[in-house]
Amino acid sequence: MPDRLLIIGGNAAGMTAATWARRQNSSAEIIVVEKTPFISYSECGIPYVFSGQINSLDTLIRYQPQELLEKYQIKVLIQNTVESLNLSSQFAEVKNLAENKISKINFDYLVIATGAKAKVPNIEGLNLAGVFTLRHMPEAKAIDEYLKKNKPRNAVILGAGYIGLEMAEALRACSIDVTIIESSKKLLGNFDGQLKAQIINELNKQKVKLLLDETIHGILGSQKVEYVSASSGVINTDLVIIAIGISPEVSLARSSNIRLGASGAIAVKETLQTNFPNVYAAGDCAEVNHIVLDKPYYFPLGTTANKQGRVAGINIAGGRAKFTGIVGTQAVKVFDLEIATTGLSIDEAKAAGFWVKELSSHSVSRAGYYPGSEPIFTSLLYDERTGKVLGGQMIGYEGVAKRIDVIATALFNKMKVEDLLQLDLSYAPPFAPVWDPILYTVRKLK
């Protein structure tokens, strides 16, 4: 039972750790240090503010610091950073950014929930006006202000990952011409083949220009961005969004000798403890166990951050909880398309030494005769030697994201592909064909 719990980072993982620790323990002092002025908001919701589906960035904020103090007696220090940690003497040096003042905060337990930061390419022009990364609320506020003030007509998005594609949709909704520049030949990290083709088709339909396998040389302009120089030529633009990926924010952990894993993120146990028993890490700065690969992995996601924050908070407060790991589930809406994936991609599975076999099918979301039935493409991977399911990908116009959860649940249970066919999945004409797309796919097994 700690006297004082200090949490570094006031978003998904940190705030969840704080509130769950409080639920378990009403007396401990809980202090959250957050470097920005914003806590407790949904990063994942940001693109939908730019698209106009959500009316303001403030809608994404769940709690203000004052509410957390009143409701949970959690003290939140916004615009404060932890400058250094002394883990043997159990204190942090905390800098108040507004007052430029450093003070010492002692703790019994510590949660590192420092999150992740946007990667940037090693090119010139990053400091020009109109060039943004997108990760946290301050960056979102800056983009929002720029959009309103400058009303850009063209945008270049660097990176065709989840945020890149969501931002493409958002900017098209503002009638901005969008060009996506992606350095690899794939989309969304590992989408290839049929799925890639369908996404490209959707981007074409939505008049998004996509340049794959393209090198970016620099961002140019005087003061404000004017154009982007890339391998296939020069693109005029009023706005650049950099969305080439994120990396864990671990500088404080590293300088404090908290162990990092091979992925570069903080190594944690199932309890979310680091190599220091009273120091926990959770969220986008921490590794997770990949259940299919059976090894630590970096897979930062909002839902994982919430689960990990809960586990850390419960354990610190004297309860018992564990975070078993992830299977690699992701879902994204790209304009009218729903795309979802879980487990390993073909390349990942091959690299891990599995004997990969693929089953795939074109099916439908509802009974074929029922109005609104939409096509769904399903790809399912399994290991030829063991029969175990390795992963699945689905794409379509409805009914995709929650269907992938069946494969995610199968992966968690290490199911064999042939046993998927036994699953008693729901059927009624408005919701599924009599052979649900997953069953229909497994039926192709010889």
Place this chain on the structure above:
Amino acid sequence: MPDRLLIIGGNAAGMTAATWARRQNSSAEIIVVEKTPFISYSECGIPYVFSGQINSLDTLIRYQPQELLEKYQIKVLIQNTVESLNLSSQFAEVKNLAENKISKINFDYLVIATGAKAKVPNIEGLNLAGVFTLRHMPEAKAIDEYLKKNKPRNAVILGAGYIGLEMAEALRACSIDVTIIESSKKLLGNFDGQLKAQIINELNKQKVKLLLDETIHGILGSQKVEYVSASSGVINTDLVIIAIGISPEVSLARSSNIRLGASGAIAVKETLQTNFPNVYAAGDCAEVNHIVLDKPYYFPLGTTANKQGRVAGINIAGGRAKFTGIVGTQAVKVFDLEIATTGLSIDEAKAAGFWVKELSSHSVSRAGYYPGSEPIFTSLLYDERTGKVLGGQMIGYEGVAKRIDVIATALFNKMKVEDLLQLDLSYAPPFAPVWDPILYTVRKLK
């Protein structure tokens, strides 16, 4: 490898057995005997024709007999019934109903896919015009004709099960006043409490009158139905739909000494063999293994019939397949509501001797801030001693049917309730809140 396969019943199970046997074996003679003029149609789609969402009953028919002959070399004898079976000498006496002629058909293998028939109450007036059961295409055609010719303004539906509620929606779409009379206090067989309250609320909103715990005394009228007499009074009506349940059609099996199970349906092995090794049964006339109860059960559903037909067809043709069983998954649309259930209800679980505990929650279908997010109520049952999940029920306005599949997959894998919280379910604001309703519910576990 059979020389001749005879299949009794030309719908989901029978037709699927025929086509899968053909895929495995190109030379065997395959004969299907069907008593009605209709084969290979979706019974589950019938209500959506009456509602006008599907333009005609013929849309539900997948194959005509001639197509099956041409595409699969499957010979279909429509309007023929099997009068008797001689299993030791391996022949059937088949009556051509149109010509009133009996002939003998020898077989090496036999599939009994005789389906189910509508139960009827023991009351007067069943033969009046305007009184219908609804199960097969001929009954659907008769109702369709009656609706078009008589344009009824009032209807009474006996039974608040799946078909009763689907028909209530269909008839309301035709602007017919609908009264549902249900003899029990529950809806949809086992829905009680919060779920029942939500369905009743929806029926009220849709101006459907619901009488629960109501006894029906008789159906009255001269020639045509005029009113229904029930415990709370007399109801004027132009139409009565009887939907109080179905029972397996096993008269032929019984008279041939094919073993029936305790449920009254035909007992089968995982291979779908009956007690006669060359006689198989599949679909609504056969029992299934209930995986949660670990015993045979009667649970007739279209998706099960298709799976069983496939297994029977493959095994007869020399392949190897099995049907492991069901966990009790069902989904239904009732006006704007989506309702889904899997596993055991509280009463079933208690009756089976489990120490039943319930977790429940009110959650949402998408991120709370994302447009179109709708409430979902989830109830989850588990056994206090073993921690094993026993069942789940969900109700809401979107995202329900395919979410129940996660619980169905968990039941198949005999998961513990605490492990559900580890599931890596898909998350993106347009598809789910950061804690998916199932995770949100399990979080309530103490």
